[in-house]
Amino acid sequence: MSTTVGLKIWHPFTQTHLDPEPLQVVRAQGTHLYTADGHQIIDAISSWWVNLHGHCHPRIANAVAAQAGKLDHVLLAGFSHPSVEQLTHKLQRIVPSALANVFYSDDGSTAVEIALKLAVQYWQNRGCPGKREIVALEHAYHGDTVGAMSVSADSGFTSPFSRLRFPVHRVHSAYCLRCPVGQKRASCDIDCIESLKNLLEQSSDKLAALIVEPLLQGAGGMITHPREFLERIRALCSEHNVLLIADEVLTGFGRCGKMFACNMAGVVPDLMCLSKGITGGFLPLGATLCTDAIHQEFTGEGRSFFHGHSYTGNPLACAAAVANLEIFETEDVFARIDAIAVQHAERLPRLANHPRVAEVRQIGSIAAIELKADDAGYFSTLKPRLYGFFLERGVLLRPLGHVIYILPPYCISRDDIHYVYEVIEEALENVG
Numbered sequence: 001m002s003t004t005v006g007l008k009i010w011h012p013f014t015q016t017h018l019d020p021e022p023l024q025v026v027r028a029q030g031t032h033l034y035t036a037d038g039h040q041i042i043d044a045i046s047s048w049w050v051n052l053h054g055h056c057h058p059r060i061a062n063a064v065a066a067q068a069g070k071l072d073h074v075l076l077a078g079f080s081h082p083s084v085e086q087l088t089h090k091l092q093r094i095v096p097s098a099l100a101n102v103f104y105s106d107d108g109s110t111a112v113e114i115a116l117k118l119a120v121q122y123w124q125n126r127g128c129p130g131k132r133e134i135v136a137l138e139h140a141y142h143g144d145t146v147g148a149m150s151v152s153a154d155s156g157f158t159s160p161f162s163r164l165r166f167p168v169h170r171v172h173s174a175y176c177l178r179c180p181v182g183q184k185r186a187s188c189d190i191d192c193i194e195s196l197k198n199l200l201e202q203s204s205d206k207l208a209a210l211i212v213e214p215l216l217q218g219a220g221g222m223i224t225h226p227r228e229f230l231e232r233i234r235a236l237c238s239e240h241n242v243l244l245i246a247d248e249v250l251t252g253f254g255r256c257g258k259m260f261a262c263n264m265a266g267v268v269p270d271l272m273c274l275s276k277g278i279t280g281g282f283l284p285l286g287a288t289l290c291t292d293a294i295h296q297e298f299t300g301e302g303r304s305f306f307h308g309h310s311y312t313g314n315p316l317a318c319a320a321a322v323a324n325l326e327i328f329e330t331e332d333v334f335a336r337i338d339a340i341a342v343q344h345a346e347r348l349p350r351l352a353n354h355p356r357v358a359e360v361r362q363i364g365s366i367a368a369i370e371l372k373a374d375d376a377g378y379f380s381t382l383k384p385r386l387y388g389f390f391l392e393r394g395v396l397l398r399p400l401g402h403v404i405y406i407l408p409p410y411c412i413s414r415d416d417i418h419y420v421y422e423v424i425e426e427a428l429e430n431v432g
């Protein structure tokens, strides 16, 4: 927290009054942030994974400006507006057709809260009130509000709130480097799925839904899962009548190489949470999609979903999202994503053989380098040292503890990716 007198900005994740002063960013363009003191920084993590096509993309900036002159905001209860209608029309063209209903909210955490509440009330409305418990994965992260935090893994982030969090059933994640059942990926049969299978066989009458970050657990350490793991989750949930919630807040909008990670495994969830990249990184917006089968349980007297945030379907955010999706429609965004993926694939093998590296992972435009560390985990002492080293060299990378990851805007140049890798290689030689 800043120590000046008066109202102080409480910056996320500050630990002591000795934390460095926050960097003042006065401008951003494309992949670069520009500071008040004249430095240029490569935003290699898309500003917490929100930016897609580059900062201040003129198409999105113009759309927001135009919308601001027409309609700033109107409540969505009993009202609608062209901006939210257009967005819904465009989303419909890219989401699985079975997800025919969308509930808008503010951010990733609210999109998750809504999915959890819908799942629980769905079973209640169907006359199965006993089905109200949630299954989540080890290493999961779904947000910082109380429900989202409950389904996130136990960690230093959540421990002060253990009494507030509702209990969930926790099943294995397919974290192959640290296999929870002691197998090797080359020879395993996704044996880690057994913990979910056993739970479903014993308790499905109590279970409302399972929530998963499909193919990639982000904040838990950029852990990539085999596609078969997600396929098996889908099959088991269907078999045991448990709803599947796909949290695509991070993985959505092309990050993993297709529009949604679920597409890569041919999986259609019952509910899907979107946010972050939905507006191209301009404005906060959440969306929770669900099937008609779920939606129809909420029609009729006394069956409503009583949930609505003030800014639900905000016209400015929707205008940004429409412009974002128009960029996908009119430009070859996936060629850019593929080019980033190719460059990761060229550079990562060199790092994989480094004696300090435990494993390298990649999915689409995202690369992760897990380091060997005695204090592995989010609070690894490597993190602040690496973070400072990268920033001094003009690169914004915020390792998740001992895991360095690159998650750039899709407009990043080949030279900038090259530079980011050079700086990481330099760090491995110099940061103890």
Ligand code: PLP
Residues within 6 Å of the ligand: 107, 108, 109, 110, 112, 141, 142, 143, 144, 213, 218, 219, 247, 248, 249, 250, 275, 276
């Ligand atoms: N779900 C996932 C998979 C996330 O990665 C995040 C944020 O990192 C969230 C939900 C929460 O999103 P927000 O920070 O917008 O509330």
